[in-house]
Amino acid sequence: MAIGFTFTFTYKIMSKEKILVIGACGQIGVELTLELRRLYGGTNVIAADLREENELIKGTGPYVSLDVMNKEMLHVQVIRQGITQIYLLAAILSATGEKNPNLAWHLNMQSLLNVLDIAKEEKLTRIFWPSSIAVFGPTSPKKNCPQQTVIEPVTVYGISKYAGEFWCNYYFHRYAVDVRSMRYPGLISYKSSPGGGTTDYAIEIFYAAREEKKYNCFLREDTYLPMMYIPDAIRATIELMQADAEKISVRTSYNVSAINFSPNEIATEIKKHIPEFTITYQPDYRQAIADSWPQSVDDSVARKDWGWKEEFNLATMAKEMLNNI
Numbered sequence: 001m002a003i004g005f006t007f008t009f010t011y012k013i014m015s016k017e018k019i020l021v022i023g024a025c026g027q028i029g030v031e032l033t034l035e036l037r038r039l040y041g042g043t044n045v046i047a048a049d050l051r052e053e054n055e056l057i058k059g060t061g062p063y064v065s066l067d068v069m070n071k072e073m074l075h076v077q078v079i080r081q082g083i084t085q086i087y088l089l090a091a092i093l094s095a096t097g098e099k100n101p102n103l104a105w106h107l108n109m110q111s112l113l114n115v116l117d118i119a120k121e122e123k124l125t126r127i128f129w130p131s132s133i134a135v136f137g138p139t140s141p142k143k144n145c146p147q148q149t150v151i152e153p154v155t156v157y158g159i160s161k162y163a164g165e166f167w168c169n170y171y172f173h174r175y176a177v178d179v180r181s182m183r184y185p186g187l188i189s190y191k192s193s194p195g196g197g198t199t200d201y202a203i204e205i206f207y208a209a210r211e212e213k214k215y216n217c218f219l220r221e222d223t224y225l226p227m228m229y230i231p232d233a234i235r236a237t238i239e240l241m242q243a244d245a246e247k248i249s250v251r252t253s254y255n256v257s258a259i260n261f262s263p264n265e266i267a268t269e270i271k272k273h274i275p276e277f278t279i280t281y282q283p284d285y286r287q288a289i290a291d292s293w294p295q296s297v298d299d300s301v302a303r304k305d306w307g308w309k310e311e312f313n314l315a316t317m318a319k320e321m322l323n324n325i
């Protein structure tokens with residue numbers, strides 16, 4: 001009886017939402033769109049991107065071609081489609097951002113301000129906008145980096161994420177926009193390609209291991225970084241978005257953590273499956289970016305507030321990646 005009641009209640013809450021995913025053809029967007037469509041129904045989740053529709057989401061629900069920088073068109077879509085929630089994923093990531101800092105700042109900031117303004121005006125129920133471990137800089141603690149600490153990012157991407165966190169906080173306190181955020185670690189996935197980050201080596205290495213049995217890594221062997229397998233990231237995102245508002249004590253962005261490893265450790269794990277695999281190291285400009293980030297973060301606040309807990313560790317993630325590539 002109790003189980004039946006809970007299920008019906010949950011379904012009713014979910015069924016009235018109409019969701020817009022902006023950046024739906026990116027590394028996270030594809031998998032997040034598919035999972036949201038499974039939960040809320042295909043027609044209730046509108047995928048939007050500048051790019052051509054991704055093959056994996058084709059036929060699973062509506063798709064619109066949209067530039068998030070065009071605020072008027074975005075506003076029209078929100079009204080026309082009766083949107084109640086937005087997941088904003090469009091951004092330029094750390095490595096690409098260093099090649100074009102002005103563009104990265106412009107896209108990462110203006111897209112968020114456009115969405116927050118429309119959310120305020122149209123009284124949208126919830127907004128999701130991801131931050132990153134890239135908010136932390138060389139002066140932040142390297143190990144178990146706390147939720148609140150010294151934060152002095154040195155990449156344009158990190159600066160944009162840190163500023164964005166405070167815009168989220170501002171819109172929540174000033175205009176009651178229920179915007180939620182987490183600082184994703186480097187995300188590892190195989191369904192859609194990564195979009196120009198420093199942690200992308202942890203995906204490339206699996207493809208290289210399968211295809212060539214060797215990998216030339218652009219980071220040093222001992223470069224520890226916080227990482228997460230994408231099913232955990234998608235679940236974390238939806239759990240945060242579905243949590244009761246009174247459980248959300250952080251209105252900037254939550255630390256979330258799962259797996260911390262170095263290129264040497266992931267190579268050792270891959271060798272358990274492909275013994276002839278070899279790795280070489282040729283650090284490039286991305287080494288300095290990685291060196292400015294923490295090796296691990298303390299996510300105890302997310303665990304306490306909304307019950308975050310990862311499922312995948314290095315061994316289970318690597319096994320799944322190799323089985324699916």
Ligand code: NAD
Binds near residue numbers: 049067088089092197
């Ligand atoms: P991605 O680069 O793979 O995808 C971004 C998508 O946004 C792309 O499909 C792109 O075409 C689209 N886009 C770009 N400009 C647009 C515009 N003007 N209008 C509409 N769409 C536009 O990025 P991702 O890895 O999926 O990251 C999504 C979000 O998560 C970003 O905010 C990123 O900073 C954050 N994040 C990602 C990671 C990670 O490891 N992937 C880690 C931390 C934070």
Ligand code: AKB
Binds near residue numbers: 185
């Ligand atoms: C990047 O490397 O830029 C991203 C991130 C950690 O934000 N994966």
